[in-house]
Amino acid sequence: MNASLRTLVTALLLTALSFAALLETEPSVGIVRDEGIYMAASRRYGAWVEGVRTGDVAITDRAQRDRAFRVNAEHPALMKIVAGLSAEYLAPSQAQAAVAGSSTPLRESTTYRIPAMVIASLGVGLLYLLGVQLAAPIAALLAACGFLLLPRVFFHAHLHCFDVPVAIWILAVAACWFRAGTSRLAGASAGLALGLAVATKHNALFMLPLVLGHEGLIWSLRWYRTKQRPPWRAILTLRVCSVLLLTPLVVLATWPWMWADTSARLIEYLQFHRQHAYYNMEFLGTNYNEPPMPVSYPFVMTLATVPWTLLALAGAGAWSLVREDLANICADTSPASPPRRPWDEFWTPQLHAATPSCRGLGLVALAIFPLLLIALPSVPIFGGTKHWVTAYPFLLLLASVGLHRLTRGAFHNLSAPRRAVLVTACVACVLSPAALSTASSHPFETAQYNGIIGGAQGGARLGLNRSYWGHAIEGLFDEHADANPLYLHDIHPLAARQYRRDGRWPAARSDAPLHKSQDALLFYEKHMTADEVRIWNDYGTTRPAAVLTVEDVPVTSLYQRSPPRTAP
Amino acid sequence: MLTKLPHRMLLAAIMCVSVVELAMTSARYGGALRTDHWRRASEHLRADTPLIIGTPWLGPEARMRLDAAGAPEASGRPDLRGLSSFDVLRHDRDGPSSAHVWQASLSPRSKPVLLSAERAGPLRVEHWRVERPERVVDTLIHPRALRVLSTRDVERTCPGNPTDGYTCPEQRRAGHRIKRQFAEVDYDARRCLSIPLLSAASLSFRRAEFQRGDRIVGHLGFEDFNARLRNDGPVTMTVEIEGEMVARSTFSNADGWAGFEIPTTPGAGSLTVSLYATAPGAWISPPERYQPGASRRVCLELRALDEEASP
Incomplete structure (x- = not known):
């Protein structure tokens, strides 16, 4: 087996293993608030696409189209369409099964989540391939496995949400973009990947100025090195044309809501995200829900949730790549193959022009930009680390480069087999804290923090947000299975409906306002104290019937009107 | 190459x-x-001694598992004044608690002294004694005291009882009640008299026979984190003893759980506490959104204390 084939097989194996791990651990992951809405929207979107396929729905019928896609129109449709189709095909009898009360191999909610889990798993494989290119096969394992083993990434990778998928699409954009200097296929694919990214979540829109800025930097450097201003057409490379032309087409094609009233709806979409409501977020003991958030927020949270070893290695990798890029910029190199035809530079500019790729600078920018963006005081805060999870694939790639170059320097005088053993040991050592953290906190990883700051307890002591999205209920009803009217607290009613559709909750367990409920849930966040005292007043007790914990730190309580006393 | 630093x-x-x-x-x-x-922590706790949760995140499980923490009166304590001893439950990783933390919740004349500490796995139970403790002579929010409380709003009696609360005529339609209950103030649970203030009107609480020690202490705070994030008009509180005003303070959203202390002469007599909303409504973010009818709730507790005679 040659090296390329071995690399590809390993990447596929990692993808398959990642998907198996996600699928195996998915049943314990609660349905987060947003998923309740996305799953309901996916049902409609999937039914519309299926209706078009079978001929029951005319694709040109605007009324039917708008009826289907009006739900959750503030987010692009791609993931919801794919999830809806996944549910249509993988769980065709799921709804009937839920009604009949019989069990089926896959829950309906799992079938909605499968596309996002597939993309996350493909991302692991892609990280491995890119890691091999940038570093070496063993060090590449650090990028691939390290990404999925980060506790919060592992949690979000299960969800029918957009954060991990958009991170993977952005990685794919970067992969195409940096490869496009020498490959026509990659150049043409850059626009497709960016289109899929934007069709997944709006934060991919920021990739456009980033990649165009990168092209502009390369053009400027060419001017600097040749002392002659290159022609303007030199900036219009295949990859630039691809992202400018193909991206909007892909977004529009995958978002039927935009097929009518396009400009008005586009403006509405952009305005929604520009003026997104601030959510409550506890940071170092203070509850924030108004601007400005502290500039340090994304940096402190990254330090608190990503193992420091990985960050140190990413720093080493970034330093190494940036130095290399700067050295290349200053070096006097000539193109590998001077252009013979006028458009040679358009197809594969790096082969035919004296330009550095600036790949290192680009990777570092992609690893830092999402954090810088969230750090802006005017950017609405409506969540935690998931909003800069797009940085993590690049951080992990930089970490694998850092490890590779450090081990190459440290073990250069050893034989190849001994070096491989030692590098493997280093990879295992670096991955272990994240893996252990994830294992310790699953399925409540949003409450988990680094071992160095004390894990979940350290996060609670520092006054860092413990949980959000009202998902932490796994195991809570094991000993309290009564179908009493339930006060949902932070669970979205559509998520509760999905629990019932899945058969995870008895159909008779209805949602109820607090004063009509018999059981009440309470998800711990700093600002939720107001809700807890409302429960105390209404139920006449301060004693929960059950408490879910992560490393002894409570994430959710269940109150009952007549709570049985638990013996100490 | 990475750097000139030795890679190893x-x-x-x-x-x-x-x-x-x-x-x-x-x-x-x-x-x-x-x-x-x-179970072991429960065995270490002293009978009839209030338990303070020194590691806040232990609270929910402590309330579920320990009788001393799960009783309603164990939660929402305004401060430690009036206690002669208390136990503290902490997580062992937090280490021993510091006397100055407890001193802040006591009178400057009182002094908390750590008697002993015991471990129950990762839990730590500390036994504290208060030197020169204060004694609670009377309290505004005690159920027995509430029975004799006269609640008025614009010179009209607000009917009700201590169990169900009191409803002033202007507030009947909105279903607002003045009630002794738990309230969230500054992200902490407090047990207090929870008072709706709907407009610029005033509310007065009158006790004909209020036992006084040598000081009155109390707290006032605004309930509900969302309400506090608004820029509500401040509330002015006046305290009258036997018809003579002895204190007047203004409290705003930003003051949190604000304490006050009024020196008094021991005895018994009438006590009137009045609250005035200095401006009606609220300014909600963005600032131009003014809501004239927005309500707010104020959480008030007040006790008469004196110095306990030394044993």
């Missing part, structure tokens, strides 16, 4: 950090608290 040293340093991370993560893996620890 840099790699070794990073691997050392990794080993430390691994060790610290392993130490907390899955948590350490077991049912047996709670």
Whole structure:
């Protein structure tokens, strides 16, 4: 087996293993608030696409189209369409099964989540391939496995949400973009990947100025090195044309809501995200829900949730790549193959022009930009680390480069087999804290923090947000299975409906306002104290019937009107 | 090449950090608290001694598992004044609690003294005694006291009882009640008289026979974190003893759980506490959104104290 084939097989194996791990651990992951809405929207979107396929729905019928896609129109449709189709095909009898009360191999909610889990798993494989290119096969394992083993990434990778998928699409954009200097296929694919990214979540829109800025930097450097201003057409490379032309087409094609009233709806979409409501977020003991958030927020949270070893290695990798890029910029190199035809530079500019790729600078920018963006005081805060999870694939790639170059320097005088053993040991050592953290906190990883700051307890002591999205209920009803009217607290009613559709909750367990409920849930966040005292007043007790914990730190309580006393 | 630093040293340093991370993560893996620890902690607690949760995140499980923490009166304590002793439950990783933390919740004349501490697995139970403790002579929010409270709003009696609360005529339509209950103030639970203030009107609470010690202490705060994030008009409180005003203070959203202390002469007589909303409504973010009818709730507790005679 040659090296390329071995690399590809390993990447596929990692993808398959990642998907198996996600699928195996998915049943314990609660349905987060947003998923309740996305799953309901996916049902409609999937039914519309299926209706078009079978001929029951005319694709040109605007009324039917708008009826289907009006739900959750503030987010692009791609993931919801794919999830809806996944549910249509993988769980065709799921709804009937839920009604009949019989069990089926896959829950309906799992079938909605499968596309996002597939993309996350493909991302692991892609990280491995890119890691091999940038570093070496063993060090590449650090990028691939390290990404999925980060506790919060592992949690979000299960969800029918957009954060991990958009991170993977952005990685794919970067992969195409940096490869496009020498490959026509990659150049043409850059626009497709960016289109899929934007069709997944709006934060991919920021990739456009980033990649165009990168092209502009390369053009400027060419001017600097040749002392002659290159022609303007030199900036219009295949990859630039691809992202400018193909991206909007892909977004529009995958978002039927935009097929009518396009400009008005586009403006509405952009305005929604520009003026997104601030959510409550506890940071170092203070509850924030108004601007400005502290500039340090994304940096402190990254330090608190990503193992420091990985960050140190990413720093080493970034330093190494940036130095290399700067050295290349200053070096006097000539193109590998001077252009013979006028458009040679358009197809594969790096082969035919004296330009550095600036790949290192680009990777570092992609690893830092999402954090810088969230750090802006005017950017609405409506969540935690998931909003800069797009940085993590690049951080992990930089970490694998850092490890590779450090081990190459440290073990250069050893034989190849001994070096491989030692590098493997280093990879295992670096991955272990994240893996252990994830294992310790699953399925409540949003409450988990680094071992160095004390894990979940350290996060609670520092006054860092413990949980959000009202998902932490796994195991809570094991000993309290009564179908009493339930006060949902932070669970979205559509998520509760999905629990019932899945058969995870008895159909008779209805949602109820607090004063009509018999059981009440309470998800711990700093600002939720107001809700807890409302429960105390209404139920006449301060004693929960059950408490879910992560490393002894409570994430959710269940109150009952007549709570049985638990013996100490 | 990465740098001129010896690669082996840099790699070794990073691997050392990794080993430390691994060790610290392993130490907390899955948590350490077991049912047996709670049972042992329960055995260490002194009977009839208030329990303070010194590690806030232990609160929910402590209330579920320990009678001393699960009783309603154990939660929402305004401060430690009036206690002669108390137990503290902490997580062992937090280490021993510091006397100055408890001193802040006591009179400057009182002094908390750590008697002993015991461990129950990762739990730590501390036994504290208060030197020169204060004695609670009377309290505004005690159920027995509420029975004799006269609640007025614009010179009209607000009917009700201590169990169901009191409803002033202007507030009947909105279903607002003045009630002794738990309230969230500054992200902490407090047990207090929860008072709706709908407009610029005033509310007065009158006790014909209020026992006085040598001081009155109390707290006032605004309920509900969302309300506090608004820019509500401040509330002015006046305290009259036997018809003579002895204190007047203004409290705003930003003051949190604001304490006050009024020196008094021991005895018995009428006490009137009045609250005035200095401006009606609220300014909600963005600032131009003014809501004239927005309500707010104020959480008030007030006690008469004196110095307990030394044994």
